Structure formats: structure tokens, C-alpha cells
Amino acid sequence: MEFPDNLHYTKEHEWVRLEDDGTVLMGITDYAQDALGDIVYVELPVVSDEPVTKDEPFAVVESVKAVSDIYVPISGEITEVNDELPNSPEVLNQDCYGDGWLVRLKPSDTEEFEELLSAKDYQSFIDELS
Amino acid sequence: MHVAAGARMVDFAGWYMPVQYTSIIEEHLAVRSAAGMFDVSHMGEVEIEGPGALDVCARAFTNDPRSLEVGSAQYSLLPDHRGRILDDVIVYRTGAERFLVCVNAANAEHDYEHLKAFATDAARIVDRSAQTSLIALQGPSAAAILAPLAPSLAALERFAVAAGEIAGIAVLAARTGYTGEDGFEFFCANRDAPGLWATLSAAGAPHGVVAAGLGARDTLRLEAALPLYGHELGEEITPWEARVGWAVKLNRPDMTGFAQLRAAKVDKARRRLVGLGLTRRIAREGYKVLQGDTVVGEVTSGSHCPSLGRAAALALVNANAIDADIAVEVRGESYPAQVLPLPFYKRAQ
Numbered sequence: 001m002e003f004p005d006n007l008h009y010t011k012e013h014e015w016v017r018l019e020d021d022g023t024v025l026m027g028i029t030d031y032a033q034d035a036l037g038d039i040v041y042v043e044l045p046v047v048s049d050e051p052v053t054k055d056e057p058f059a060v061v062e063s064v065k066a067v068s069d070i071y072v073p074i075s076g077e078i079t080e081v082n083d084e085l086p087n088s089p090e091v092l093n094q095d096c097y098g099d100g101w102l103v104r105l106k107p108s109d110t111e112e113f114e115e116l117l118s119a120k121d122y123q124s125f126i127d128e129l130s
Numbered sequence: 131m132h133v134a135a136g137a138r139m140v141d142f143a144g145w146y147m148p149v150q151y152t153s154i155i156e157e158h159l160a161v162r163s164a165a166g167m168f169d170v171s172h173m174g175e176v177e178i179e180g181p182g183a184l185d186v187c188a189r190a191f192t193n194d195p196r197s198l199e200v201g202s203a204q205y206s207l208l209p210d211h212r213g214r215i216l217d218d219v220i221v222y223r224t225g226a227e228r229f230l231v232c233v234n235a236a237n238a239e240h241d242y243e244h245l246k247a248f249a250t251d252a253a254r255i256v257d258r259s260a261q262t263s264l265i266a267l268q269g270p271s272a273a274a275i276l277a278p279l280a281p282s283l284a285a286l287e288r289f290a291v292a293a294g295e296i297a298g299i300a301v302l303a304a305r306t307g308y309t310g311e312d313g314f315e316f317f318c319a320n321r322d323a324p325g326l327w328a329t330l331s332a333a334g335a336p337h338g339v340v341a342a343g344l345g346a347r348d349t350l351r352l353e354a355a356l357p358l359y360g361h362e363l364g365e366e367i368t369p370w371e372a373r374v375g376w377a378v379k380l381n382r383p384d385m386t387g388f389a390q391l392r393a394a395k396v397d398k399a400r401r402r403l404v405g406l407g408l409t410r411r412i413a414r415e416g417y418k419v420l421q422g423d424t425v426v427g428e429v430t431s432g433s434h435c436p437s438l439g440r441a442a443a444l445a446l447v448n449a450n451a452i453d454a455d456i457a458v459e460v461r462g463e464s465y466p467a468q469v470l471p472l473p474f475y476k477r478a479q
Binding site: 064 | 149153154345349410411412414433434461
């Protein structure tokens, strides 16, 4: 299982990538897609000025086996969503760190970055789960 | 064995069983296009034997064992004395005075305790579950895979059963299954199961056979609208509500719970099992079926159906609500549903 070093992680199995323009891209981790199995539906939020708050559910990923909420990893505004994904949800299984990104956020509180896990810490967290 | 094949295992009714080997969708589609092998050894087997065995079967089960020829199998229901359905089973007539009943894992102990009460001096009831393994080979290529190994077994008619050998392993083979495809089920001694699995796996490899888990088994049977006890069937669901009323032969007053079953048939208009299609989400077991703001039923099973390319569900719905606009409440939100004809999937003949 792969957890790239340039990403940050949450204990809800989401990854976050800090972009040069100050926004963050987020998605679900390799562990999450593997645990869910075949992903068949994705419901994403809409782009909006309305702020979203860390830890609130804002997207749904549904596999043959289970339905799972996706939580806001960093408070802010949703500036972009991956519109391709609902039409090809299998991309989440195939490329969870690339074409399987979910949402772009404009963070409102950069201090929340401190709470994210490094790849190494997330790996340790996963090891404890199994 | 299954762990070696990369299986993800789960505890099911006290059995350690493979849910998926690679991907539920891949395994499902392989069974529809080629073949899949399932270890379903968790299923229970109860044998009824002796000069009185036929009478016991006639009293204990709802279908008509008396019409069952030696070497044939029959879908049947196990009612209690109040006509409540305790399980759905396949009754295999393996001899003039011998029947093998394949029961659901979760009900196996209870079924055996219930059936034991039917024992007489002329009929023994024996639980074979602990010694017996069951491997299913299902899919359009199943017969072609079996033919070189056991030509006579590969030639079995649908719902026929016969004893035979596969690579020197004694099996009871039946042309039955739970996937909506052609296929076979093989009962064998536990010690022979790994050898039988390996033999079928090797013979099936050129045909594209895959190891398939309980996950694919569930999506396959859902598409074929085959009921699963504890979901579409239960003590509080009548055979007519569950669309298996055809397996209750009401011309046989000797069956257990006859009067109550007859009354239940008259009352069949109350609820009905229907097929529902959803587009953007999966309606899962326990979700409410809505008509406007009114709850008119409940989803009994639901998943993404790989051969349909869409989500579908079975639901018990008030009969008077079926024709109107129906929705399913998915985690607090109402999603429109479409009533679909059953079964969702039917194989080409």
C-alpha cells in the first residue's frame, strides 16, 4: 500500500496536498479505497462560498460492500470538485492520489495543518489498525 | 487455501469464509461470462433416511417430496407448526429412502433441532454439516470444465443429483446453484475439499474460472432475485409475499403448518417483494421505502448489480403502493426509485 511522502493524511483516511497557490487538494487514501473495494457511486459537494468546517461530512463514497462518509479535512471554501468522478467512480480504485482527487479547498485556518499526519505517522496509524 | 489466494476473510455465522478474492465486480462478471468457484462449506446438510424418510419430508417441507424422483432436487421451505418459515432449503433425493437437505448456515443448528422431532423408528435424521464441504462451480463454462473430469456428472440435467468421482474424489454432484447461471454444486468429505478445489481450479483455468467469494455470491443471487433467508424470507414473511408461494403445495394437508399457510395465501395481498432500481446510490438492507412522506415498505437486500450496471434492491412493499411513485430513503434523503421486473437478470437460454 502506498502513502506518498508529499501528502498529508487524516485518521479518516483522507489525503491532503498543499498546492503552490495556497489551495489544498484532497482525496481518499490507498487504504480507504482498498478497504471499500469496488467503488460504484460518488456524491460530491457543490462549489460554494459557503464555508465548510473540518470534520463535517461533505461527500459520500459508495462501494458494492459499504457506504462511507468523507469528512472535510481542512476548514475552508470548496473552490472546485472533480466533476469527472461521479461518471467514472472506478477511478477512485485505480488512481486515488491522481485522477481520483475529490475536492479543492481554499483553507480558512492554516493552523489546522498542524493536525494532519505525515505519511510516516499515517502508516503507523494503519499498522495499529490491522 | 483461500488466504493463499489473496482472499479477504470474514466471520460468517461462525465460519471463517472468503468474502472476496480480487474484486466483487470482477468475480461477479467472470461467473456471468465464464465460471467461478465458491467454497460454500458453511451451508448445512441434514440427511433423512429410512423407510419413513419420504413421509418425514412430506410432513416437514412445503413442496412435494412425493413427486421428487430419485436423483432429483427440489427447492422447498421448512415451516413450523404455525406456518412460519424457518428456512428455505434444497431437498435432494439421493435414494428411494434417502434425502439430503441443504440448509442455510445461520439456521443449520435450529433446522436440525426442528427436524429431529420428526424422527421415527422408520426414519433417522442425521446432521452431516460438520463432515461435509460444499464447492459450487457456476457459470456458462461450468459444464465444459467438468466434462473431461466427469462426463456423466457434466451431463446431469438441471436440478438432477448423482454420486460420482472427480479425479478419484467421491462427490455428490448436483446441477444446482445460487447465481442465476448454469452450474454444479459438489458435496464432499472435508478432507477431500482442498483436492477437489485444486482439481476444478486447474481444469477451469483455461476457461477463465475464478475463485469467487461471498460478496459476488450475494450480488449474483440478488440479480437473479433469489431470496436469502433473513432478508427476503423469515418467520414474519409469508412465502407469497416473498414470491416463493409456488414452493408451497397446498393440496397436501399433511404438511406442518398447513392451515396457517393456507390462510397466509389468502392474505397474500398485504405486502409484496418488488424489484427497485436506483440511479445514484445503493438502497441497502433496512432502508425505508417511501411514497411521499409515508413509509410503505423496507429494503430487504440491495447492492450495485454489475451485470445491470446499476444499483438494484429487493424490497417488501405494501401491495397497494407498488404502482405509485416510490422512493427510497438513503440516510435521511429521499431518492426516486423505479419498480423493475424480477428477476433483474435472466441468463440467455
